[in-house]
Amino acid sequence: MSSEFKINANREKVLQQSFHGLKSHCLSFGEVLAQSFAVIAPTTIPASNVGLIVALSGNGAWLSMIIGLVGLVFVSININQFASRSASPGSLYSYIVKGLGPTAGVICGWSLVLAYLFTAMSVLCGFANFSSVLIGHLGIHPSSITLLAVGAGIAWYAGYKDIQLSAVAMLWMEGLSIALIGILCAIIWAHHGFALDIAQLTLSGVQPGSLATGLVLVMFAFSGFESATTLGDEAKSPLKTIPRSVLGSVILAGLFYICTTYIEVLAFRHLRVDITHTEEPLGYLSQQIGLGWLGQLVGLGALASFFACVLGSINPAARIFFLMARHGLFYAKLGNTHTSNKTPHIAVTMCSVLTFLIPSVMALFQIKLFESMGYLGAIASFGFVTVYILISIAAPIYLYKINSLHRRDIIFSFIAIGFMFIPLLGSVGIPGSKMFPVPEAPYNLFPYLFLIYISTACGWFFFQRLRSPKMVNRMVKAIDAIHIRFDRDRYK
Numbered sequence: 001m002s003s004e005f006k007i008n009a010n011r012e013k014v015l016q017q018s019f020h021g022l023k024s025h026c027l028s029f030g031e032v033l034a035q036s037f038a039v040i041a042p043t044t045i046p047a048s049n050v051g052l053i054v055a056l057s058g059n060g061a062w063l064s065m066i067i068g069l070v071g072l073v074f075v076s077i078n079i080n081q082f083a084s085r086s087a088s089p090g091s092l093y094s095y096i097v098k099g100l101g102p103t104a105g106v107i108c109g110w111s112l113v114l115a116y117l118f119t120a121m122s123v124l125c126g127f128a129n130f131s132s133v134l135i136g137h138l139g140i141h142p143s144s145i146t147l148l149a150v151g152a153g154i155a156w157y158a159g160y161k162d163i164q165l166s167a168v169a170m171l172w173m174e175g176l177s178i179a180l181i182g183i184l185c186a187i188i189w190a191h192h193g194f195a196l197d198i199a200q201l202t203l204s205g206v207q208p209g210s211l212a213t214g215l216v217l218v219m220f221a222f223s224g225f226e227s228a229t230t231l232g233d234e235a236k237s238p239l240k241t242i243p244r245s246v247l248g249s250v251i252l253a254g255l256f257y258i259c260t261t262y263i264e265v266l267a268f269r270h271l272r273v274d275i276t277h278t279e280e281p282l283g284y285l286s287q288q289i290g291l292g293w294l295g296q297l298v299g300l301g302a303l304a305s306f307f308a309c310v311l312g313s314i315n316p317a318a319r320i321f322f323l324m325a326r327h328g329l330f331y332a333k334l335g336n337t338h339t340s341n342k343t344p345h346i347a348v349t350m351c352s353v354l355t356f357l358i359p360s361v362m363a364l365f366q367i368k369l370f371e372s373m374g375y376l377g378a379i380a381s382f383g384f385v386t387v388y389i390l391i392s393i394a395a396p397i398y399l400y401k402i403n404s405l406h407r408r409d410i411i412f413s414f415i416a417i418g419f420m421f422i423p424l425l426g427s428v429g430i431p432g433s434k435m436f437p438v439p440e441a442p443y444n445l446f447p448y449l450f451l452i453y454i455s456t457a458c459g460w461f462f463f464q465r466l467r468s469p470k471m472v473n474r475m476v477k478a479i480d481a482i483h484i485r486f487d488r489d490r491y492k
Contacts, residue, residue, distance in 0.1 A: 032241045036224065041306065086098075111454065120317065120355040121372075122373050123313065124152060130299070132147060153356075160338070192270055212425055213427070325347070327479075329471075381427070386454075
């Protein structure tokens, strides 16, 4: 055996091992893509949530989708500057540590944890609300807390048991749901003679502020596209499959959103019915064209998509908790893996309990599931937007450090940051401005709640840093080791 062959064999052996005790290199490109798609949960928007976006953006809902798509394509380019060079369960948290240092990385980690968990909570409310409506047709009316417990419990089991089981389940559920909705929307548009909606195309009654406000929920609709980056240990050929999944999920979901939103708004206008007060828009439209059975199938598919999103959000949240715990930022046992399942089982359990607990408390206070879904989703959006801005700042700095910076990288960074500030401005508003008004209560309070959360997280980090000065050095060295592993063993 030649020395060169031995060297290459050793490199491949190193790359096939997980640093963290997770199930190594078991997920194909399709399964990795399914992770991002599951958190995006594209079928839930046309099947249930599109009315929330139309209520804010009006006839410009489709344009809000386009703006969100373009902005997040540039964000994904910045993410892939890291994802094409290294991979770990730490996702954007470890990337930002490399680009901007430990403090910014910790802000990112806490923001991602909030974003994924509140996404899981929001969509769990959607799961419970949607399943309540479907089961209600059979004369069965379980309590909200029962349905929340069922959704969270099944998601916990899948995440606890096997990442590959989770990925395959999410792949099939999302794939079938998207196909059914695509068929139904095409039939609906054909039923209306493939008409053009002039009010939408001319943006009738749309103000820039309404587009910006709508972008908050559009960001939530796209959010989680980067969650494939948490599968760095578990993906096959992670430096190829993860970047393709990140960019591909944004583009595919964006095109799907634009088409379905346009068709649904057009159809409801023709029927002279308010889409913003309809919790099952596709179910309603299918009945109007005499295809109620197809609407029921779409409803079942959407229910599966809600569940897939709960599971898809718990998985990355648990892996970020897992890696940050191994760096000393959380309770140490959260960094343990199951001896046979090779999953971060303690972190998955904690995330599942939190995902169930907060919506249940809200239900006890008589907050409707549909309202809870909107509130929790809006809060999650702040976490995602913060992370997307940080990663877009970190990318060119990281490239400069490794002598790979080009002018286009700086341009991509500025464009991504600019796009992300649009929903941020829309969510905060400008007092006294008609163009960018301050959102109505309770949405006007959410930015301040998020700032309190981040300030508390930073305060806790600085306290830990004072108590254990060596902790930060260990964290940086652990993340550096991951990057060195890929840089040295793959590219030498």
